[in-house]
Every structure is written in structure tokens, then in C-alpha cells.
Amino acid sequence: MTDPILFDARPDGIAILTINRPEQRNCLNKEVREGLFDAWYRFENDPALRIAILTGAGDKSFCAGGDLKEMVETGMAVPARNFIPLPYDNLELTKPTIAAVNGFAFAGGWALAQNCDLCVASTQAKFAITEVKVGRGSPWAAPLIHMIPQRIMMEIILTGKPITAQRAYEIGLVNRLAEPAMLMDAAIELATEVLEGAPLSVKAGRETVMLATEMGRSAALQAGRAAHETAYNSEDAQEGPLAFAEKRKPEWKGR
Numbered sequence: 001m002t003d004p005i006l007f008d009a010r011p012d013g014i015a016i017l018t019i020n021r022p023e024q025r026n027c028l029n030k031e032v033r034e035g036l037f038d039a040w041y042r043f044e045n046d047p048a049l050r051i052a053i054l055t056g057a058g059d060k061s062f063c064a065g066g067d068l069k070e071m072v073e074t075g076m077a078v079p080a081r082n083f084i085p086l087p088y089d090n091l092e093l094t095k096p097t098i099a100a101v102n103g104f105a106f107a108g109g110w111a112l113a114q115n116c117d118l119c120v121a122s123t124q125a126k127f128a129i130t131e132v133k134v135g136r137g138s139p140w141a142a143p144l145i146h147m148i149p150q151r152i153m154m155e156i157i158l159t160g161k162p163i164t165a166q167r168a169y170e171i172g173l174v175n176r177l178a179e180p181a182m183l184m185d186a187a188i189e190l191a192t193e194v195l196e197g198a199p200l201s202v203k204a205g206r207e208t209v210m211l212a213t214e215m216g217r218s219a220a221l222q223a224g225r226a227a228h229e230t231a232y233n234s235e236d237a238q239e240g241p242l243a244f245a246e247k248r249k250p251e252w253k254g255r
Helices: 030-045 068-074 108-115 139-146 150-159 165-170 180-195 199-212 217-227 236-245
Strands: 005-009 014-019 051-056 061-063 097-101 104-106 118-122 126-128 176-178
Touching (some): 061 097, 061 108, 104 108, 108 126, 126 165, 139 150, 176 180
Parallel strands (some): 061 104, 097 118, 118 176
16 A cells, blocks of 8 residues: 555655545545545644645646545545645645645545645646535635635636636636646745745744735734734844845844
8 A cells, every 4th residue: 555645744844745645536435535534634743844735646637525435335424624735725734835736636625625725736727616516515615805806706616517727827817827748846946945035934924914804804804913923022033134134144033
């Protein structure tokens, strides 16, 4: 048996998590789901790792969603709350994540890509919320309304038809496109750009974005100010301007 999830802890602070079931289109069977939970916990609890990239093995599928054969065998009705390990939903993560979508991101695969903070996609990738095609549901898609327009979201969910990577980029689901052979390079480049920022500022910034989706303007501003208190009062807040004045690269300490 091969590992359902490959975990690469790079020395530059980037963790690469790879769903390793390409012969089954990286679908989310029990072993994959359990492996993903373990991998996300490992990432969160390793202080040397600051950002994670999630991708799929092979060049055909990022993740084709749940294992329908397993659902039939188990007679699954309403999935358990923790059925799919979704970052920032049923998984408490405090660090940024990137989805590197290398092929089909269907159903639960779309959910994984949607829940990561950022998304880089191969030009050959396709995205779909296919649950209406098999009589299932996509309640996890509700937060998508903060990412794409309502009518586009409605069409995607009601038809179950795939959209291209280009279309996903146009509607704001995807941050960057890359040729298939360059996908991981593009994801690592984006991760590196995030890592160039002061750690506490990055943390407060992503918290502010997430808080802003949950509340109105005034409340979001207040929450954003609170989220940045630690960053403003840190050593890095003094190091950044000093490095700029001295025309050198800042040496972040994360405190």
C-alpha cells in the first residue's frame, strides 16, 4: 500500500500535501480523508512550516470528490460534519494554504480548493459541483457566495456542469493559471511571495479577510484593528521600516 497522502516539509517553510490516489482520480475514500486530517494537523503543529500547498498526484485529477462506491457500500445519508477535512471549517488552521489544482476538482475536490486561502490552477484543470448529478448535496458551497457572483454560483450548483480553469480564473475562484508542467513552480512562487511578508502581519491579514466575510463594514473594521494589534506591537513592526530605510531585506522574527 502506498501512502494516501504524501507530505513534503521543505526547509523554506512550505509544506506540500499531495493526495496520492491517482488511479482513483484522488477521490476521498476513508484512507485519504484520514490521511488528510493527519497531514493538516502535522502542518499546523510544526512551527517551522508557515504555508501549505495542497495538490493531487498525477496530471488528470486534483480530487474527484467523495468515493461514490464507498457511499453506496455504507449507505451514507447525511455526511458527518467531519467527513471531508476542510481547512478553516472543521479543521482549525492558523496558517495560509494554497490549492494547486492539477486536473479535475469536482464535488469534494472543489470543496478542498474552495477552502484553501489561495488557488493556482493548471490551464487543463476543470472545476465542478456535481452533486445534483448523483442526488447528493453541497451545503459546504454556501461560503462560495463571498467569492463569486450569485448568478454564476447558481448556475454552477444547479447544472453540475464543469467550468474550465480559464473560466474559474475569470470569475475569481482561481488566483493564477499555469501551464501543467509549471503548476507546482507557480504555486511555490506564490507561497514564497506570502512568506516574504512579516509572519504576524500575514497572520493578521488572513484573519481580517476571513472576519470581513462574516460581518458588516463597521464591525469588520473594528475586528481588523483588533486582529492587527499584535503585529503593530511586534519587533517586526520596527524591523520592517528600519530595513526599508537601510535598503536591505528585513529579518523577520515573528515576534
